[in-house]
Amino acid sequence: xxxxxxxxxxxxxxxxxxxxxxxxxxxxxxxxxxxxxxxxxxxxxxxxxxxxxxxxxxxxxxxxxxxxxxxxxxxxxxxxxxxxxxxxxxxxxxxxxxxxxxxxxxxxxxxxxxxxxxxxxxxx
Numbered sequence: 533x534x535x536x537x538x539x540x541x542x543x544x545x546x547x548x549x550x551x552x553x554x555x556x557x558x559x560x561x562x563x564x565x566x567x568x569x570x571x572x573x574x575x576x577x578x579x580x581x582x583x584x585x586x587x588x589x590x591x592x593x594x595x596x597x598x599x600x601x602x603x604x605x606x607x608x609x610x611x612x613x614x615x616x617x618x619x620x621x622x623x624x625x626x627x628x629x630x631x632x633x634x635x636x637x638x639x640x641x642x643x644x645x646x647x648x649x650x651x652x653x654x655x656x
Contacts, residue, residue: 534558534645536628541650544618548654552613554628554647564631566611568602569640570624570652579638580626581613591637595621618654625649 540552552568567582581602582591590602601614611628627649635642 534630536630536645536647538626538628538647538650541626541652543653543655546619546654546656548618549614549616550618550652552615552626552628552650552652554611554613556609556611556630564633565637566604566628566630567637567643568611568613568626568628569643570622570626571649572624575624577627577640579640582637583611593638615652618652620654620656623652623654625651 535557537555538552540550542550544550565582565584568580569577570580571577579593580596581593581600583602583604585608588604592600599615599617602611604611615622628647629643630645631637631642632644
């Protein structure tokens with residue numbers, strides 16, 4: 533089992549920044565990749581960013597490219613999401629997830645473990 537705990541959410545003005553963290557515990561020695569998703573009220577959960585666990589390659593949704601950066605620590609137990617130039621449209625609950633090993637890394641069904649989510653609210 534893997535446990536994921538997000539932190540770092542909060543209220544920020546448009547144009548501001550936040551850094552989300554996701555701490556993994558349990559069976560963290562596997563090489564499965566991790567990602568951030570988000571879900572706004574009344575909308576489906578959507579892919580935000582992905583990072584591979586071996587080479588650290590990254591992938592981003594088009595709407596966050598150039599503004600968000602996903603990274604992981606050297607111990608590979610924590611993944612981060614640095615969010616800059618936030619807009620009201622970025623308001624959502626942000627979830628980190630650990631991929632089960634197969635499937636499209638942009639698809640939520642490819643992830644076996646999820647955190648509880650952290651609320652990000654951007655005010656105008």
